[in-house]
Amino acid sequence: MSFNRRSLLATGAAAGAFSLLGRGPSFAATPGPNVPANLIAAAKKEGQINVIALPRDWANWGVSMDRFQELYGLKLDNANPDGSSAEELQAIRSLKGQKRAPDVVDVGPAFAISGAKEGLYAPYKVATWKDIPNDVKHPDGLWYGDYYGVASFAVNKSVVKTTPMTWADLKKPEYKGMIALNGNPLSAGAAIGAVYAAAIANGGSFDNINPGIEFFGELARLGNLNPAVATPATLVAGQTPIVINWDYLSLGYKQANADKANIEVLVPKEARPFGNYYCQAISKFAPNPNAAKLWMEYVYSDEGQLAFLGGFAHPIRFDALVAAGKVPEAVMKTLPPAEGYKGVKFPTPDQAAKAKKDLTDNWPKVVKI
Amino acid sequence: MKAPVAWLFIGAFIGVSAIFLVAPTVMLAIQAISDDEGWTLEYLLDLQQYRYWVAFVHSMQLSVASATVGVVAGALIAFAVLKPGTPRWLNQAVTSFSAVAANFAGVPLAFAFVATIGSLGLLTNLLKTIGIDLYGMGFSLFSITGLTVVYSYFQIPLMVIVITPAIQALRPSWREAAENLGASGLEYWRHVGLPVLAPSLLAGWILLFGSAFSAYATAYALTSGNIGLVTTEIANVLSGNVASEPQIGAALSVGMIVVMVVVLALSTWLTRRASRWVKQA
Amino acid sequence: MSNRLGLGGWVILGLAFAFFALPLGMSAAFSFWEGGDRYGFAAYRWLAASPALGEALWLSVRLALATVAALVVLLVPAMIFMNLYAPKLRPLFEFIAALPFVIPAIALVAGLTELFSGEQWGWLKETPFFLVIPYFFLALPYVYRALDVGLQALDLTTLTEAGQSLGADMGQIIGLVVLPSLRSALVGSTLLTLAVVIGEFTFANVLLFRTYAVFINQIGQHEATAAAALSFASFIATWVAMLIVLVAGSRKQGGR
Numbered sequence: 001m002s003f004n005r006r007s008l009l010a011t012g013a014a015a016g017a018f019s020l021l022g023r024g025p026s027f028a029a030t031p032g033p034n035v036p037a038n039l040i041a042a043a044k045k046e047g048q049i050n051v052i053a054l055p056r057d058w059a060n061w062g063v064s065m066d067r068f069q070e071l072y073g074l075k076l077d078n079a080n081p082d083g084s085s086a087e088e089l090q091a092i093r094s095l096k097g098q099k100r101a102p103d104v105v106d107v108g109p110a111f112a113i114s115g116a117k118e119g120l121y122a123p124y125k126v127a128t129w130k131d132i133p134n135d136v137k138h139p140d141g142l143w144y145g146d147y148y149g150v151a152s153f154a155v156n157k158s159v160v161k162t163t164p165m166t167w168a169d170l171k172k173p174e175y176k177g178m179i180a181l182n183g184n185p186l187s188a189g190a191a192i193g194a195v196y197a198a199a200i201a202n203g204g205s206f207d208n209i210n211p212g213i214e215f216f217g218e219l220a221r222l223g224n225l226n227p228a229v230a231t232p233a234t235l236v237a238g239q240t241p242i243v244i245n246w247d248y249l250s251l252g253y254k255q256a257n258a259d260k261a262n263i264e265v266l267v268p269k270e271a272r273p274f275g276n277y278y279c280q281a282i283s284k285f286a287p288n289p290n291a292a293k294l295w296m297e298y299v300y301s302d303e304g305q306l307a308f309l310g311g312f313a314h315p316i317r318f319d320a321l322v323a324a325g326k327v328p329e330a331v332m333k334t335l336p337p338a339e340g341y342k343g344v345k346f347p348t349p350d351q352a353a354k355a356k357k358d359l360t361d362n363w364p365k366v367v368k369i
Numbered sequence: 370m371k372a373p374v375a376w377l378f379i380g381a382f383i384g385v386s387a388i389f390l391v392a393p394t395v396m397l398a399i400q401a402i403s404d405d406e407g408w409t410l411e412y413l414l415d416l417q418q419y420r421y422w423v424a425f426v427h428s429m430q431l432s433v434a435s436a437t438v439g440v441v442a443g444a445l446i447a448f449a450v451l452k453p454g455t456p457r458w459l460n461q462a463v464t465s466f467s468a469v470a471a472n473f474a475g476v477p478l479a480f481a482f483v484a485t486i487g488s489l490g491l492l493t494n495l496l497k498t499i500g501i502d503l504y505g506m507g508f509s510l511f512s513i514t515g516l517t518v519v520y521s522y523f524q525i526p527l528m529v530i531v532i533t534p535a536i537q538a539l540r541p542s543w544r545e546a547a548e549n550l551g552a553s554g555l556e557y558w559r560h561v562g563l564p565v566l567a568p569s570l571l572a573g574w575i576l577l578f579g580s581a582f583s584a585y586a587t588a589y590a591l592t593s594g595n596i597g598l599v600t601t602e603i604a605n606v607l608s609g610n611v612a613s614e615p616q617i618g619a620a621l622s623v624g625m626i627v628v629m630v631v632v633l634a635l636s637t638w639l640t641r642r643a644s645r646w647v648k649q650a
Numbered sequence: 651m652s653n654r655l656g657l658g659g660w661v662i663l664g665l666a667f668a669f670f671a672l673p674l675g676m677s678a679a680f681s682f683w684e685g686g687d688r689y690g691f692a693a694y695r696w697l698a699a700s701p702a703l704g705e706a707l708w709l710s711v712r713l714a715l716a717t718v719a720a721l722v723v724l725l726v727p728a729m730i731f732m733n734l735y736a737p738k739l740r741p742l743f744e745f746i747a748a749l750p751f752v753i754p755a756i757a758l759v760a761g762l763t764e765l766f767s768g769e770q771w772g773w774l775k776e777t778p779f780f781l782v783i784p785y786f787f788l789a790l791p792y793v794y795r796a797l798d799v800g801l802q803a804l805d806l807t808t809l810t811e812a813g814q815s816l817g818a819d820m821g822q823i824i825g826l827v828v829l830p831s832l833r834s835a836l837v838g839s840t841l842l843t844l845a846v847v848i849g850e851f852t853f854a855n856v857l858l859f860r861t862y863a864v865f866i867n868q869i870g871q872h873e874a875t876a877a878a879a880l881s882f883a884s885f886i887a888t889w890v891a892m893l894i895v896l897v898a899g900s901r902k903q904g905g906r
Contacts, residue, residue, distance in 0.1 A: 052858075057872050079858040082871045087856055094763040098772060100858065159489075177488030177504070184594035186605045191593070220595075223504075227511040227592040228483050231476070236874040237680055239483050239490070257874055260685035364420045369511050369595050374820065375731035379739065382728035386746045390787055393761020394753055442666070449662050454654035459663075461900070465892035468841035469885055470670060472849040476870050477881035481673035484680060491676060522673065525666070530842060531795050534835045538803030569799045576795045579751035586851070625752040633748050637741060644802075 034127065035297045040072060042290035048075045049291040052091055052102040053083035057252045059147050060311025067307065068298050074291055085111035085189075092120050096285045103292040105281050108189050109136075110356075112143035112279035113349050121281040124293055126300040131320040136277055136346065146299055147248075147313040148277035150267055150344055151197035152336070154250035156241035157262040164242065166270050167201040167215065176223050180230035180240035182249070185216075185359055189276060194244035195363075196347070196355060197274035206347040209355040210362060217366035227369045236261045246276075247336060248313035267336050275344040277316065302326055309334075314341065394626070401619035412620040424597035425624065428582055431513050431598065435520035436577035440570060442521065443528025444536075450529075451536050464533070467526035474523050479590035482519050486510050511592050519587060524577050531576060535569035567643040575636050579629060599625055674885065681879035693879035703865060703880075709778055710862035714847035717785045718840050721793055724786075726836075729797050730828055733806050747794035750787045755852035758784055778859045781850075788850060789843040796842060800835025804828070841892055848888065 043049075049068075056062030056078075069076050079100070080087060085107035092115075095101035107115065115121055116138060125141040136145035155163050160178065164170050170179055182190040199205070199212025219225040226240050234240040236257045243250065247267060254263035267273055280299060282292045298304045305315035309331050321327050332338070347355065401412055415421065449455065450463045485492045486503065487510050493503050509515055539562060547557040563570075585600035594601035599621055606618040655663075682689045697703055732739050753761075762784060766775060774780050806828070813823035829836070854861040866884070870877035 055872060080855060080864075082868055083855070090759075090856060091858060094759070094857065095775070098776060100776065181593060184589070184601070184605065186594060188593075226488060227595045228479065228487065229476075229590050229593050231480070231870060231874075231877075232872060233480055233680070233870065233874040233877055234483065237484060237683075239480075239487050241489075256872070257685075260683070260874065360420075364423070364597060367595060369509070369592070372735065375735050378724075378727040379731050379736060382724050383742070383746070385724060386749075386787075388765070389762065389783055390746065390749050390753070392765060393758050394749060396761050397753065445662050446666050449655060449659040452655055452659065455659070457900075461893060461896045463663075464838075465841070465889055465896055466670070468838075468845050468892050469888045471842065472845035473881075473885060474849070475851070476867070477677065477877070478673070480680075480878065481677040481881075484676040485673045492672065522670065527792070530838045531792075531799055533838060534796070534800040534832075535803055537834055568802060572795055572799055572802075575748075576791060579748055579791060583751040622753060626749075629748050629752045630745070633744055637744065 034301070035294065039290060039294055039297070043072060043074060043288070043294040046074075046288040046291045048077065048288055049295055050077045050079065050101065050103045050287065051106075051295070052079045052104075053081065053085075053088050053106060054078055055081045057256060058311065059149075059248050059308050059313035063310055064299065064304060064307045067303070068295065071298070072294060074294075089115050089118075089120060092283050092285065099287050101285055101287055102283055103286040103288050104295055105283065106146065106278050107143075107281065109145075109277065109279060109346075109349055110352060112138070112281060115281060116142045120284055122284045122286065122289065122292075124282050124296060126296050128300045128317060128320075131317040132300070133316070133319075135348065136279070136316060143279040143281040145277040145316045146280045147305075147308040147315050148275045148344070148346070149246035149248045149313050150273040150275040150341060151193045151244060152247040152250050152265055152267045154235060154243045154245055154253065155264045155266070156235055156238055157264050159238040159241040163264055163266070164268075165266065166268050167198055168270070170219060170224060170242070171222060173222070173224075175242060177226050178240065179219060179224050179242045179244065180226040180228055180234065182230050182243065182245045184229075185363055186356075190245050190249070192355070192359065193246065193274055193276050195359065197244075197268075200274055201268065201271040206345075206351040207354065209358050213359065213362050213366050216363075217368070220367045220369050225367075225369065232257065235263065248308075248311055251312035251336075265336065267341070273341055273344050275314075275341075275346055277346060306331070397619045397622050400616055401623045404616060412616040413623070415617060416620055416624055420597060421599075421602060421621065421624075424599045424602045424621075425628070427513060427597050428599045429628070431516055431520065431588075432578045432581040434513070434517040435524045435581045436574050438517060438521050439524030439528045439577045440574050443525045443573070444532050444566075444570060446525065447529045447532045447536055451533065453541075463529065467529040470526040471523050471530060474584065475586035476590045478519060478522060479587050482510060482522075483591070486515075486518075511596070513596065516588055516591065516596070519591065520581050520584065524581065527580060528573050528577060531573045532566075532569055535566055539565065564643065568640045571636050571640050571643065575632065578632060582625070582629070674882070677878045678882045681875055681882050683875055693873075693875040694883065696873075696876055697879055697883070702860070706860050706862045706865035709860065710848045713778065713781055713785060713861065714844045716779060716782045717789055717847050718843045720782055720786050721789060721839070721843060722836075725790070725793060726797065726829075726832075727824070729794070729801060730806070730824060733801050734810060743794070747791050750791055755784075755856075758787075759853055759856045775857075778854075778861070781853055781857065781859060781861075784853045785847050785850060788853075789846045792842040792846065793839040796835050796838045797832065800832045800838075804831050837896070841895075844892075845888070 051065070054061040054065065056065070065076050065078060068074070077100075079091070079102065083091070085105075088102065088105040088107055089111055091102050092105065105115070121142040123141040126144075129137075129141070129144075132144050138144065153164060157163065160175070162174065164172070164175065169175075181194050182188060185191040185195045195212040195216060196206075196209055197212070198215040199209045202211040202215050204211035216225060228234060228240060230240045230243040230245070232253045235243050235253060238261070247265065250263070250265040254265055257263065280296060282289070282296065286292045300317070302321065305317050305321060306327065308315040309327065312335060314335075315321065318327075402408055402410060404411065446463070450460050482490075484490055487493065488504055490510075496503055510519070543561055543565075544557060547561055552560070583600060585598075585604060588594075588596070588598050589601050589604065592601075594605060603618045603621045606615065606621075681693050682691070684690050684692050729743070732743055750758075766780075809827055809831070810823055813827055818826070849863055850861070851863040851867055854864050855867070862884075866877065866880050869880055
């Protein structure tokens with residue numbers, strides 16, 4: 001395999017000017033997380049861990065992956081960094097029995113559940129299991145949430161004179177053709193999050209996403225909605241200067257492109273924020289099962305969880321860490337104000353399934369560009 | 370005897386195709402009509418839903434439009450470039466450009482067009498300064514019309530490449546003979562040139578139709594799937610981040626196959642009619 | 651009507667040039683942008699420093715060459731023989747050539763995976779050249795059409811009979827008479843295949859191979875100007891490469 005850690009790191013280093021490499025609390029001096037020695041030995045014997053769909057600049061995965069390799073000397077292979085959850089599960093199926101198969105996956109809740117149902121995961125409970133809220137984990141340890149974010153606005157101030165502060169502001173005529181989503185609400189998690197957040201701000205709830213659909217229908221009618229898929233390029237170039245996306249992504253783009261454009265990121269304050277989380281799971285057919293378990297222990301250790309904050313994503317054990325006073329003040333300052341996140345709750349899988357059905361049925365009828 | 374060798378090659382091609390192409394197709398067809406309990410027509414009937422029905426209509430509109438634009442523009446460009454008097458460098462530059470442009474699609478193409486004639490594009494703004502408000506007049510890059518314009522970027526070059534051998538086969542002696550008989554340029558084309566080219570033009574049209582019909586990345590990047598197209602609908606159910614329903618995807622794929630078979634059958638019939646007189650010559 | 655490119659011809663080419671140059675130019679302009687009013691090569695320098703780019707490109711080139719070889723060996727003889735001895739099989743060939751357009755890439759990957767799910771195929775699925783199988787079929791519709799148009803323009807039966815009456819065997823007829831007459835169709839097919847393989851994304855991505863297109867897509871998800879730089883540079887580079895192939899090929903012919 002010609003792609004190895006060396007070339008990955010080299011690319012990462014070259015991209016240092018554009019990425020979050022090195023952000024977050026400095027870990028060099030701290031020892032690794034508290035993990036049984038025989039697990040480390042077993043993992044080192046396997047020598048390798050295969051991860052999938054972890055972009056380096058998404059929730060600071062780049063730093064986490066580097067630190068993990070540094071701590072334990074394992075070789076980390078990151079396949080398909082921009083893959084979707086569906087592609088991750090497909091990789092487990094397609095590559096069964098091969099050395100290249102993924103050991104762990106990071107998928108959206110719907111896929112965590114479907115993967116468990118299909119028998120793709122192996123159970124494992126990490127040392128910090130009890131800190132993980134019950135509503136975001138499988139009771140037998142087949143999958144559990146690792147970090148979350150909330151829907152936010154990313155605004156290119158070089159193009160947009162006045163920043164919209166609320167959902168209602170987005171309807172103003174000055175924003176014609178400016179507002180875009182990160183994909184299709186019928187399939188992309190970030191886009192669904194945007195519609196859900198709009199629903200909650202306009203009288204809807206976790207059980208009722210329709211006001212959100214109508215909100216975007218209105219934006220489309222007014223001509224404010226830009227149907228193109230928003231990418232860092234379109235945001236920075238000013239073609240889609242207002243993007244509704246997960247906060248950790250928006251903050252990441254802001255930092256990476258600070259030399260090119262002035263991006264402002266905010267969580268609109270009208271209503272309770274809408275958040276969503278991703279889940280870790282170990283593949284039942286993992287070629288390196290002990291390395292996989294070691295990886296999980298790392299991700300859920302204090303160090304691993306705090307690393308997410310370096311990428312502006314909230315770790316799943318955030319409340320427990322804050323209560324224990326383990327989050328450095330400097331890090332808290334880099335995040336948007338805490339009030340924006342107060343009371344964040346997540347929809348249950350049933351609510352999410354109903355929302356998806358409503359989207360599938362109503363979005364094409366209501367939103368006409 | 371050459372015949373056995375011939376059948377070996379024909380058989381090899383058909384065999385390879387059967388294994389790697391037909392088998393997955395059959396699997397798709399089976400998937401489209403089965404669920405956890407057994408056989409069902411549920412998913413095929415689901416195709417009647419407004420959403421999927423509209424997707425087929427849109428896809429066909431887009432494919433027909435971009436194929437037609439591609440055939441006309443591509444043939445004209447190919448003809449201009451292939452004239453004996455055209456400088457050789459121009460001929461080679463256009464041919465090589467066409468090969469590259471025929472595959473320049475997806476996100477880079479979408480971005481290039483959004484930056485040019487998107488709602489905040491450079492050309493859009495430039496035209497506004499001289500008084501032409503494109504979007505005010507009703508044009509939108511994010512519509513079937515807009516998509517046709519964008520698709521033309523790879524459809525036209527594709528046609529240029531495909532029609533080139535046919536145009537090169539038009540013998541100058543026919544042209545001379547026609548002129549000697551007193552025919553004008555237009556009459557030559559009407560009675561000799563176009564009829565001879567017709568089968569190849571049709572073949573090109575089918576190729577362009579198929580190319581547009583199965584295109585996905587460009588349309589998705591431009592519209593996030595908000596203009597329903599069969600390919601974006603399939604992608605939604607097969608490879609998104611939220612949930613998956615492979616059977617609907619399989620049903621949609623079966624629908625696509627039906628459309629292509631119909632188009633192929635129509636064009637085979639038309640081609641046979643068009644080449645009838647050629648064989649008699 | 652003369653053989654020169656008259657006014658009409660230049661108008662057509664001029665319009666075409668404007669249509670094709672403008673969006674490409676916009677990509678180029680954006681790739682040189684460094685924020686505010688500054689323009690420069692920062693994005694390109696970043697790309698040049700990336701070793702992953704070279705590896706991805708080399709893999710894609712090798713895959714393209716392998717696919718062209720497979721097509722020449724399997725498809726060209728089959729089509730020639732079909733036209734000569736089995737014209738009734740044409741509808742079957744047409745159907746096969748149209749199938750790749752309507753089977754979604756995702757479905758074909760799933761199908762191929764099922765097909766090769768046995769343990770004994772592990773070695774095949776580990777190598778990126780497994781991709782040649784789907785790539786053969788992705789290029790098939792284009793290559794079939796290009797070859798078909800070229801073959802229709804010949805009078806195969808007469809050529810073959812003439813050759814046979816002169817005492818040549820089938821191999822000689824195909825190698826010395828038919829293939830040279832198909833030159834422009836073959837060149838077109840090769841160019842199309844190269845472009846298809848180098849631009850192909852879905853299969854490589856799902857099967858986790860790092861081809862050139864996968865690399866470009868990754869860049870595009872995270873970097874703004876680097877993505878534009880890469881697509882513009884690729885476009886120009888591929889264009890120049892093909893131009894060289896064409897010019898070199900015609901030079902060799904020039905002697906005759």
